[in-house]
Amino acid sequence: METVIDIINLTKEFKGKKAVEDVSFSIKKGEVVAILGPNGAGKSTTILMMLGLLNPTSGKVSLFNQQPQVQKVRERIGVMLQQVSLMDALKVKEVLALFRSYYPSPLSLEEMIRLTGLGENELKKRTEKLSGGQKRRVSFALAMVGNPDLVFFDEPTVGMDSTARREFWATVRQLSEAGKTVIFSTHYLQEADDAATRILLFNKGKLVADGSPSTIKQRLLKKTVSFKVQKEFPKEQFLTMDHISVISEEKGRIVIQTEDTDRVIASLFTEGLQISDISIDKGRLEDAFEQLTVEQGVS
Ligand SMILES: Nc1ncnc2c1ncn2[C@@H]1O[C@H](COP(=O)(O)OP(=O)(O)OP(=O)(O)O)[C@@H](O)[C@H]1O
Numbered sequence: 084m085e086t087v088i089d090i091i092n093l094t095k096e097f098k099g100k101k102a103v104e105d106v107s108f109s110i111k112k113g114e115v116v117a118i119l120g121p122n123g124a125g126k127s128t129t130i131l132m133m134l135g136l137l138n139p140t141s142g143k144v145s146l147f148n149q150q151p152q153v154q155k156v157r158e159r160i161g162v163m164l165q166q167v168s169l170m171d172a173l174k175v176k177e178v179l180a181l182f183r184s185y186y187p188s189p190l191s192l193e194e195m196i197r198l199t200g201l202g203e204n205e206l207k208k209r210t211e212k213l214s215g216g217q218k219r220r221v222s223f224a225l226a227m228v229g230n231p232d233l234v235f236f237d238e239p240t241v242g243m244d245s246t247a248r249r250e251f252w253a254t255v256r257q258l259s260e261a262g263k264t265v266i267f268s269t270h271y272l273q274e275a276d277d278a279a280t281r282i283l284l285f286n287k288g289k290l291v292a293d294g295s296p297s298t299i300k301q302r303l304l305k306k307t308v309s310f311k312v313q314k315e316f317p318k319e320q321f322l323t324m325d326h327i328s329v330i331s332e333e334k335g336r337i338v339i340q341t342e343d344t345d346r347v348i349a350s351l352f353t354e355g356l357q358i359s360d361i362s363i364d365k366g367r368l369e370d371a372f373e374q375l376t377v378e379q380g381v382s
Pocket residue numbers: 097101102103120121122123124125126127128129
């Protein structure tokens with residue numbers, strides 16, 4: 084599959100402070116990639132360098148095997164940023180027509196409407212009369228106007244209601260199926276889990292995890308088996324088992340952290356221990372995210 088983005092040892096310093104440090108990854112055609120991380124993690128700085136809007140201190144970015152500033156590359160990129168600024172005096176339809184005129188082979192107006200769900204009503208409105216959610220729809224349409232092969236969405240669903248969100252992600256899926264590459268940043272972890280084929284997790288300027296949502300979850304979620312015991316629990320013996328990482332006692336229950344809850348249950352029964360009130364907790368993505376961004380350095 085064609086490589087769309089190649090980032091090699093990318094570093095950005097602001098006044099000697101590293102905002103992005105030695106980040107490398109590549110993205111292939113058709114991937115839907117979520118860029119996640121807490122405030123100040125380096126997401127925006129990385130995206131701005133990918134777009135060629137900020138020069139790296141060191142390292143290299145290439146889009147479609149060329150520098151991001153090259154005009155032919157720019158024509159293949161669509162961007163929707165957080166701050167939507169539209170030309171106030173114009174109607175939505177006029178703004179769309181104006182932007183269409185900038186591109187060599189733009190989408191038809193009908194196609195833009197179909198993709199973004201803009202209604203006749205909204206098209207006739209002046210942009211300053213739009214609600215926040217409607218403005219984002221227009222901004223989405225403008226990102227798509229040049230029929231781009233690569234699209235960047237910065238926190239795309241902020242201000243959208245749940246229906247608009249669902250529609251937006253359904254459209255993103257269609258775009259990916261049509262071979263477009265999509266990169267988005269979000270603070271909604273569930274959204275990254277649902278919509279992305281891959282998650283890049285940033286923390287303190289570094290890329291701390293890179294993988295499919297399920298791989299990341301599998302590696303990071305704290306899965307536990309907990310239960311009550313009649314007699315003393317043979318902790319030392321269980322800690323020697325390779326599928327068990329931590330054993331603790333909480334509120335009169337033994338809690339075993341593990342990557343494989345099935346094997347823990349099997350081991351408990353093989354040992355013939357008298358246990359009761361077993362509970363299995365598969366962990367939550369939100370917690371995994373917290374854990375990862377607190378504990379640094381998981382890669
Ligand atoms: N133009 C700038 N000048 C100085 N420091 C900057 C500049 N832009 C970003 N930084 C710093 O670089 C670090 C990374 O910022 P960045 O905006 O990339 O983070 P982010 O992950 O996008 O955060 P958020 O989720 O809050 O948007 C922060 O410490 C920030 O203060």
